[in-house]
Amino acid sequence: MIVTNDLEVRVGARTLLDAPGQLLRVQPGDRIGLVGRNGAGKTTTMRILSGETKPYGGSVTTSGEIGYLPQDSREGNIEQTARDRVLSARGLDQLRSSMERQQEIMETATDPGKLDAAIRKYSRLEEQFQSLGGYEADAEAAQICDNLGLEARILDQQLKTLSGGQRRRVELAQILFAATNGSGKSKTTLLLDEPTNHLDADSITWLRDFLAKHEGGLIMISHDVELLGAVCNKIWYLDAVRGEADVYNMGFSKxxxxxxxxxxxxxxxxxxxxxxxxxxxxxxxxxxxxxxxxxxxxxxxxxxxxxxxNLDEIRVADRAANIVFPEPAACGKTPLNAKGLTKMYGSLEVFAGVDLAIDKGSRVVVLGFNGAGKTTLLKLLAGVERTDGEGGIVTGYGLKIGYFAQEHDTIDPDKSVWQNTIEACADADQQSLRSLLGSFMFSGEQLDQPAGTLSGGEKTRLALATLVSSRANVLLLDEPTNNLDPISREQVLDALRTYTGAVVLVTHDPGAVKALEPERVIVLPDGTEDLWNDQYMEIVELA
Structure with missing residues (x-):
């Protein structure tokens, strides 16, 4: 259970939320949708409720287990396997590792005393292991992972070898594994910030059913209105204009x-x-x-x-960012040419020998199942990572690349909004940059706000803003509509429709593909290139 008391949420001098008394309460059976425009304070409020950060004023009281999925998950030990990361939710990874060490001693010990000690310790560990679900838990964790689109072969890979989308699903699997005994019944309070990011259609359907059956508390931030409608029985609306929360004890459609x-x-x-x-x-x-x-x-x-x-404030219509893409600089017929791109993680081959020519103004979609290397391909094209083997990038006349990273890797979380912008656009006039940021809804004290404290949607807007002054003629866009509210998403889609430079797009959003009107498609991991046809839309919707 979670109860707030006179909660006040601020970023700098800006009040995001003032919730008097015990306005915000989460009890078992409450499935709450936390909604509001980008920048209204949803992610900041969720961090406070999880105990990750402190409120400006008031207090938060929690009881029972909390399972928190932040919007930008940052797992700790990337040398850990995906399976061990999920099992760590119940401490089973350490127990199993300790059991394996004792078993090794039992098999190799020549000293009877060491052998007896190892047998006794193994027995104690195994008893504890069994009390926490034991050997059945491994199968239970694997089933949750499978339902979230993580294949069995992935579970024994180290986290560092997985794509951003795969790591995100591992984090979600860990939280759900901790919160269930296999039936979905639990007293754990789940705090989920955009849980459907990187999930395919089947996984979203499974997650929707899981959450609808969850008997503990739930607070969920999502721009998926179908998910909110199917799962939530209460809504907290954060009004960005009034800095207040409205509590609705009803489902999303009502x-x-x-x-x-x-x-x-x-x-x-x-x-x-x-x-x-x-x-x-x-x-x-x-x-x-x-x-x-x-x-x-x-x-x-x-x-x-x-x-x-004495009147209630009228809700002012939500402001919308004026999202545009840059006027592309002049370039040759083929500004970017990739030959034989290959990526390996140890002995694991992600893809090999991928060729791709990006002509002036061309529009290309990169498709493939999660983990096929879509994000990795964009990183190679952007020069963020190096290809393995003898392949490489041939730069054509006038090439200017604009790279939008799925995990906002181009943004320094420790630097302010303004510092990030001027470093990305060093040659631009500062007054022009201030006007640019204003059109993307960053102004005043927000310019001094650390980028790491921004919501996912605000980070997306900041990353897009830094592209505008670049005059890029080749945009590499990795999930550019993730975390955006409906109004901002439509702005990005309009920008895609009107941009005249070349675009290489990775997305799970069918609307983004339709707005791009692609000419070609690259299917990974094989690297097959084909002319676009509507049959490929099925892969977008299911990928």
Missing amino acids: YVDARALDEARRRRERANAEKKAGALKDQAARLGAKATKAAAAKQMIARAERMID
């Missing part, structure tokens, strides 16, 4: 209707009050002309002002 009715009511009440206040002020103006009526006139004006002040 919440949408209720909020629309609530806003209509507020507008009617304000219109009526403004009409009455206006009449009072007119009357006060007439009375004020007479010295004997001055006191009465002041009372009327004060009454009119109280009528307005």
Whole structure:
């Protein structure tokens, strides 16, 4: 259970949320959708509720187990296997490792004393192992992983060999494994920030059913309205304009209707009050002309002002970022040419011998199952990683690459919004950069905000903003619509439709592919190149 008391959330001097009393409560059976525009404070509030950061004011009281999936998961030991990472949720990875060490001693010991000690220790460890689910737990963890699209072969790979999407799913699997005994029943409170990122359609369906059956508490941030509608029985709406939370004890579809009715009511009440206040002020103006009526006139004006002040605030329409892509610099016919690109992780081959020519203004989609190397290919094209083997990149005349990283790797979390921008656009005029950031909804004190404290959607907007001044003529875009609210997502799709440079796109978003209108497709890990046809859309929707 989680209970807040006079919770106040701030970033710098900006108040994101003021929740008086015990407004925000999570109890077993509550499945809460935390909604609001990008920058409203959803991710910051979730961090506070998880205990990862402290609130500016008030307190948060928790009881029972908490399972927290942050938006940008950063696992610790990347040498660990995926299986051990999931099993670590119940401490089973360490127990199993200790059992293996004792078994090794039992098999090799020549000293009877050491052998007896190893047998006794192994027995104690095995008893503890069995009490935590034991050998059945391995199969249970593997089943959760399989449901999240992690194949059996992946479980014994080290985390450092996995793609960003695979590591994200391992983190989600670990949390769900900790929170279930196999039936989905648990008293654990789950805090999930965009849990469907990197999941295919089948995995989203399975997760939706799992969460709908979860008997512990749940708070979920998601821009997937179908998931919110199927799972949530309560909604917390964070109003970015008022800095307040509205609590709706109902499902998502009813919440949408209720909020629309609530806003209509507020507008009617304000219109009526403004009409009455206006009449009072007119009357006060007439009375004020007479010295004997001055006191009465002041009372009327004060009454009119109280009528307005006592009204609920009308929700101001959400601002939208003016997201555009850069005007591409002049370039030759084929600004980027890749030959024989190969990537290995130890003895594991991700892909080999991939050829790709990016012509001026061409539009290419990279497809493949999760882990096929899509993100890795973009990193090679961007020069972030080096190819293995003898292949490489041939740079054509005038090439300017703009790279958008799925995990926001191009953003330094310890530097401010402004510092990140001027370092990415060193040649740009500072006043122009301020205007640019303003169009992407960054202004005032937000420019001094550490980038690491931004929400996922805000990081996406910042990363896109740094592309604009680059005059890039080849954009490498890795999941550019992840974490965006519907309004911002549509802005990105419009930018894709109108950009005249070349684009290489990796995405799970069918809408992004439709907006791009691709000419060609590269299918990994084989590196097969083909002309685009609508049959490939099925792979996008299922990948």
